[in-house]
Amino acid sequence: MEPTELLADTGARIRASVPLAELTTFRVGGPATVAECATTDALVATVRALDAAGVPVLLLAGGSNLLISDDGFDGVVVTIRGDGIRLTENSVIAEAGAVWDTVVAATVEAGFGGLECLSGIPGSAGATPVQNVGAYGVEVAELIERVRLLDRASGEIRWVDPHELGFGYRTSVLKHRDDAVVLAVEYALRADGSSAPLRYGEVAKVLDAAEGQSRPSADVRRTVLRVRAGKGMVLDPIDHDTWSAGSFFTNPVVADAAVERVRAAITAHVGDVTVPTYPATGGVKFSAGWLIERAGFGKGFPGADAVARLSTKHTLALTNRGAASCADLVSLARTVRDGVAERFEIRLEPEPVTVGVRL
Structure with missing residues (x-):
């Protein structure tokens, strides 16, 4: 059964072949069928109908914490618009x-x-x-x-x-x-x-x-x-530093038993410097932004000609300079993640939810 027929009585508005890049702050993502739900009742009815029919569902509201594949989503994207x-x-x-x-x-x-x-x-x-x-x-x-x-x-x-x-x-x-x-x-x-x-x-x-x-x-x-x-962290359609998902990597928490090993790796690479850390349950929290910069990935990396690069204001943000694909952003994320791991023995973890891709 087609989504339009399946969801006819839910109150959702159905649109086919919608570029998901239009619905995310990264402005990347391939096509999908979208069910727009303006009320909570429509949202509940739509999700229940799709689940009963075994149709894959992707829930999307602000789209600010999603990195969606260039292939899009093979199912129905349910947009949440109830704003009371x-x-x-x-x-x-x-x-x-x-x-x-x-x-x-x-x-x-x-x-x-x-x-x-x-x-x-x-x-x-x-x-x-x-x-x-x-x-x-x-x-x-x-x-x-x-x-x-x-x-x-x-x-x-x-x-x-x-x-x-x-x-x-x-x-x-x-x-x-x-x-x-x-x-x-x-x-x-x-x-x-x-x-x-x-x-x-x-x-x-x-x-x-x-x-x-x-x-x-x-x-x-x-x-x-x-x-x-x-820091480029307030959305502005004309500022490509805000075409992002905000901080892409979380600040890593290093277990107590591994802290000295990590500190030694930092000292070996950048010398005896003060490392910003914070207390955390079961370990010590390191600054992801600090690690990224000290690993050699500065603001704007890898350069002005790149379609995907680190923000010019804030090294924690991966940004779309206007023509990037999901694949471009994934490649940049892997480069930064692997570079930090090689130098400091810390693996950074992404904060955004990925759909159809794996880092």
Whole structure:
């Protein structure tokens, strides 16, 4: 049965042979059939119908954390567009398709605090619990009150408490499985309008605050947006440094037993230098950006003529300069990953979800 017929009663709008490059911030990805779901009811009905018919499904909202094959997707891409935002006395409930920065802005404009350090992050609210979105010392795992999920196996819809989601650094139990669909998320807010405690030195310094202090959420939001823009981390259609998935590699956590070996490898390659590290459960977290630069991959690598290269503002971002394919970005990612591993004995792991490709 054709998708148009199969999904006739779901409320979804069906489009055939859509270039997925149009739907991702990397602006790469081959064609697929797309079912656009403007409401949560349409989303639930569409996923249930496709699952019952055994049709492969790719869920897509903001498209900011996806690297999709040039071959596209052999199934139906279900786009999540439900964008409702509802404020309560001390929280905000956002439907999965709500633009994340719109959610943050709404809370700050209403006089609340808590989410401001996460300003400017592209993507949707529904993606935030999947990868435990975080920036400038704040992770959504600290703020999520509950998540509304569709269980694709049972068809059940229920609110789930955070302890069931297995949050970790840039991950959760939802990240590498597809048996649940995020429908909505509720986040706790600070009713007095103060920000979350400032833990990121650059932001705290601009605001003349000691780390751990708070400032008005509106002031923190403005500062974070300015800092992110300076690193090419706020979407701008005319700036190719923002044609990316943000930070492509996560900061690696090295097990305690391997830390001295890694430090020795760094010293052997770059000399006796101060290495930025951070405490982490079960080990030590190293800065991926620092490792990439010290391994010889500077901003703009491999050069101005390359269709895929590192951002000219931020070495953690792989960027499409306007004509890159998925294959071009994969090749660059492998070069950087393998170069860091060869020099420092640390294997960087990608943050974006890959579809139809493997690094």
